[in-house]
Each structure stands twice: as C-alpha cells, then as structure tokens.
Amino acid sequence: MNTINGMFSKILLLTLTLAFVACSDKDDVLSKTSEDIDVAGNVTVEVTPERKKLLRNPMNGWVIYAGLGDGLSDTFWEDYDNFQSVKGRVKVSDYATTLFIRGAWSDFNPEEGKYVWDEDVNTKPAKRFKDLVSGALERDLKLAFSFIVDSRDKHYNFTPQYVMDSPNIQGYETITGTASRVWSPYPDDPVFQKRYEEFIKVFADRYDDPDIVQFISGTGLGKWGESHTVWYSTADDGPREAVFDWVTSLYANAFKRVPILINYHRWILSRQTWDGSNYDPNSERLLESAIEKGYSLRHDAFGMKGYYTTWEQNFARKYKNKRPIVAEGGWVKISHGGSISGDGYSNYADVRRGELDQARGAAANMLDLRYSKNIVNGETFSWFNDAFYLVEQFIAEGGYRLYPDRLSLPAKIANGANITIGHRWHNLGWGYCPTNIPQWQNKYKVAFALLDKEDLLPQYILVDEEPRLSEWIKGYPKGYKYSTKISDVNVGDYYWAVGIIDTSNDNEIGIRISAKDEITTEGWLKLSEVKVQ
Structure with a gap:
C-alpha cells in the first residue's frame, strides 16, 4: 500500500511539473479576472508572452x-x-x-x-x-x-x-x-x-x-x-x-x-x-x-x-x-x-x-x-x-511588460456595420506603465489595425479609448469589449493587428508589446485574417 501511494505521489508530482512547464509561457493569474471578453461569432486568438527580451519602452x-x-x-x-x-x-x-x-x-x-x-x-x-x-x-x-x-x-x-x-x-x-x-x-x-x-x-x-x-x-x-x-x-x-x-x-x-x-x-x-x-x-x-x-x-x-x-x-x-x-x-x-x-x-x-x-x-x-x-x-x-x-x-x-493573452476578433466585417472586439491584457512586471503622469496625459492607447497582407503596414487604425494602461497591475488582468462602427474601408483581405500607439506621434507604436508571436517591424502584433466585404 505504501509503495502504491509512493508511486502515485511521484506520478502526481511529475504530472504537475509537466503541466507547469507546458503552461510556463501562459500567465498563471487568469483566475483573478471574471471579465468575459469573448464575442459570439468572433474568432479567438491566444497570445504567447515574451518574458525575457529587452523591450525599449519609455520609463522602463x-x-x-x-x-x-x-x-x-x-x-x-x-x-x-x-x-x-x-x-x-x-x-x-x-x-x-x-x-x-x-x-x-x-x-x-x-x-x-x-x-x-x-x-x-x-x-x-x-x-x-x-x-x-x-x-x-x-x-x-x-x-x-x-x-x-x-x-x-x-x-x-x-x-x-x-x-x-x-x-x-x-x-x-x-x-x-x-x-x-x-x-x-x-x-x-x-x-x-x-x-x-x-x-x-x-x-x-x-x-x-x-x-x-x-x-x-x-x-x-x-x-x-x-x-x-x-x-x-x-x-x-x-x-x-x-x-x-x-x-x-x-x-x-x-x-x-x-x-x-x-x-x-x-x-x-x-x-x-x-x-x-x-x-x-x-x-x-x-x-x-x-x-x-x-x-x-x-x-x-x-x-x-x-x-x-x-x-x-x-x-x-x-x-x-x-x-x-x-x-x-x-x-x-x-x-x-x-x-x-x-x-x-x-x-x-x-x-x-x-x-x-x-x-x-x-x-x-x-x-x-x-x-x-x-x-x-x-x-x-x-x-x-x-x-x-x-x-x-x-x-x-522589473518595470512593466504588457501583452494581451486573449482576443476575440471578427473574421468578416462590412462598411456601415458595428463590430465588437474583446481583448484582455496582462502586466508581467512588478512596476506599472505610468500613462497617468501629467507629461504623458494618457497618450498611449490600445489600437487595432487592419494590416496590408503584403507589406504588413496598417491601412486603418481603430483606437479603443477605454483602457488605461496605468491600471494594468501584475496579477490583475484587465478585459475590455470595444465596439465601433466600420466605415470607408476598402474591401479586401487584411490581417488584424493590435498595438499600443502614441496618439501624440501620429498614432505610431509607442510601447512594444511583450509577445512571442509575430511582431511587425513597426511594432504591431499580427493576429488573424479578416475580410472586409
């Protein structure tokens, strides 16, 4: 009986260890948010965080x-x-x-x-x-x-x-x-x-x-x-x-x-x-x-x-x-x-x-x-x-390290229609992103872009005004649902992308996202395909 219990304990320990290793690139604090960011009919995208690379972000x-x-x-x-x-x-x-x-x-x-x-x-x-x-x-x-x-x-x-x-x-x-x-x-x-x-x-x-x-x-x-x-x-x-x-x-x-x-x-x-x-x-x-x-x-x-x-x-x-x-x-x-x-x-x-x-x-x-x-x-x-x-x-x-672990994005959109995007963000650092200081005036914002499929440059940028990056604290993810109306977008195939832009600098990327997934040269995180009809 003791031998069986001992073997069971070793198997359980090995299982837990493998589970930890398998999830080591995922955040371990998802249970601390109850916000549902999934949107019916959308495609779900999960993002793997980059935990070690130097990111040349402001005040960090x-x-x-x-x-x-x-x-x-x-x-x-x-x-x-x-x-x-x-x-x-x-x-x-x-x-x-x-x-x-x-x-x-x-x-x-x-x-x-x-x-x-x-x-x-x-x-x-x-x-x-x-x-x-x-x-x-x-x-x-x-x-x-x-x-x-x-x-x-x-x-x-x-x-x-x-x-x-x-x-x-x-x-x-x-x-x-x-x-x-x-x-x-x-x-x-x-x-x-x-x-x-x-x-x-x-x-x-x-x-x-x-x-x-x-x-x-x-x-x-x-x-x-x-x-x-x-x-x-x-x-x-x-x-x-x-x-x-x-x-x-x-x-x-x-x-x-x-x-x-x-x-x-x-x-x-x-x-x-x-x-x-x-x-x-x-x-x-x-x-x-x-x-x-x-x-x-x-x-x-x-x-x-x-x-x-x-x-x-x-x-x-x-x-x-x-x-x-x-x-x-x-x-x-x-x-x-x-x-x-x-x-x-x-x-x-x-x-x-x-x-x-x-x-x-x-x-x-x-x-x-x-x-x-x-x-x-x-x-x-x-x-x-x-x-x-x-x-x-x-x-x-140290400092802040920001990334969205989960997004809900429409696969098809049409001019004149309303869309909703769900997104949830983590800060993996012990500091915070100080967008609340007077010199910054919350100029850094979450934005979604439609990227050209050839050169991966943003053709259209949609800015979500709700998120306040200074509120993203380690261990407490923040989720949002962003609704907007689509207009004047040329029909065709694009990639969805997300980034943190500097609204005082022509909506260029201002803060690099800490993700292992595909980041464009300009700093946008490429997500999923989308068709504009």
Missing part, C-alpha cells in the same frame, strides 16, 4: 550612468561596447534603455549664452557631451539629465563663473580636501534664482523632447544635486519651503512633455545632514506638493540601508502604481565599501541582490548601472560579473 529598464567631468574615460563607448562579463565580452547598451548624464551646471553652461551642445563650444565637457549624446542615439538609448549646482565635495566650481560674477549674488566658499576652495550659491538668493531659471528654460527649449529624452531629474540643489544638506543664507531652514516651491515649479513649468523626477528622502531640501533613521516631519508634505505638480520619484541609495530606511520604503509604498520610481544603487564598490558589513552584506553579489530586492519592494521601473573610470572597481562591473543573472532578472521582471 536599466539606466547607464555617465557624466561630463574628468571621471569619464575618453574611451567610454569603447569600454562599454567591449565589457567584461561572466558571459564574455558584451555591449552594456544591449541591456539598457537610457543613458543618464549627470553634470555640473558649469559644464553644461560654461559661459553666458553658451551651452555644451553648441557647435562652437569645444570645452572638454562639451566634447564629452557630444560624444555621449551621439553614441547614445546610435545605440538606441534615450537620454536623461541632472544638473548639479552645489560645489561642496567637488574640485572645481559647479556654478558657472559668469553667474558667480553677477552683481550682488550671494554664496559661500568651502574647501574640498586640502587643495580646492570652491564656491556655491545660496539657493534662496534672487540673483542665483534668476540665472538658474534662464538656464533651465533654455535647456527645456532644446530637450523637452520625449523622442530622445527619458527623464529630467531635479532639483540640482544640495550636496551632489540630491536635495539634501542645503545651506541657505539665513543659516537655518527658514527659506526652505519657498525655495522648494520655486525650484519644483521651475522644472514643472519648463518640462511639459518629458517626465521630471525628484529625490524622495526624509531630509528633502533641509540643512540637516543624515541623522540615523530620524526624519524631518515636513519632508512628506513637501514631496507630495511636488508630486501634485507632476513629479515622479527617484532615490539614489537603494540597498544602502542607512540611507534607504523605513521612511523611504513607506513613502514609496504610498505611491506604488501612482508615480513611477527610478531606483539607483549607491557607490558601494567605488567609495562606500564599509557599507557591506554595515548593511549586513557578505560580498558584492549580496549588495546587488539587496539593491534589486529594494527596487522590487518599491515596484521600481528603472535601475541604474553606475560608471567608474576604473572599470573593474565600478558598480556596473560588479553587476555584470558578480550578479549577471540579476541584470537579466530585472529586464524580465
């Missing part, structure tokens, strides 16, 4: 760090195109979607009216900028930017000389190490504010372009531009709220089409330096005022438990699926090696796991690959050699 994926200072190698792209990993030499850009250029305001704007993108500006930072931008676009990477005003801990002035020379401007000097005396403006100074406004507006005129720019990170104030340890002219936090309102409004008014981010932490724009797990009670209210203006969120010490504490975790949880979060790890290998033991890690692979785990906890859409001129001591080298599987895991699971 790995971010490559770069800068304009001497910390950037002159062979940056050569280094990153031939990068050592546990899988041999790889191109880092094959795993990323974005190049993040952090730099000093003085590097971006070396003289009044002169900027790094100008053809006649040939400073070292300008040459690096041009090389980074052209290289990113060649590698199908979008750009992201952050501007740093504060010179503390730097070896040269991060505020431009022409600004420092402005009449009546107020600032202060500090000494970096034993050699460099540097100057920073008081952020409540009206002369500084006027000059900074001029720069941000000029930059926005050129780069408020979602076709090439992924995001802009503000505010640029405080140490490292991270909005902490901010020194005001009053030697206290008296100007804090007014400055916060000014600088967040500046970015929000300048960038209308590209997402803007703000660091979220418990000492936002406070003079106070980090103090254990203590926090400023006004930080949450100030951050929420920025979110109301349209800001998304960013934190730059994921995995570093002394900086990313319960306060930050709770704040991220509060805005889960309401605002996208860009996660960044710390400079652990390059400059904070002591945090390994302090944060309870045994090695750098553990550090990388800690960063990824906290990114998952925040439902982050993006995570960073930090750069070091000394490649083997950099964070990116650690990711690709200590924990390469986590690089691939974030591509597969």
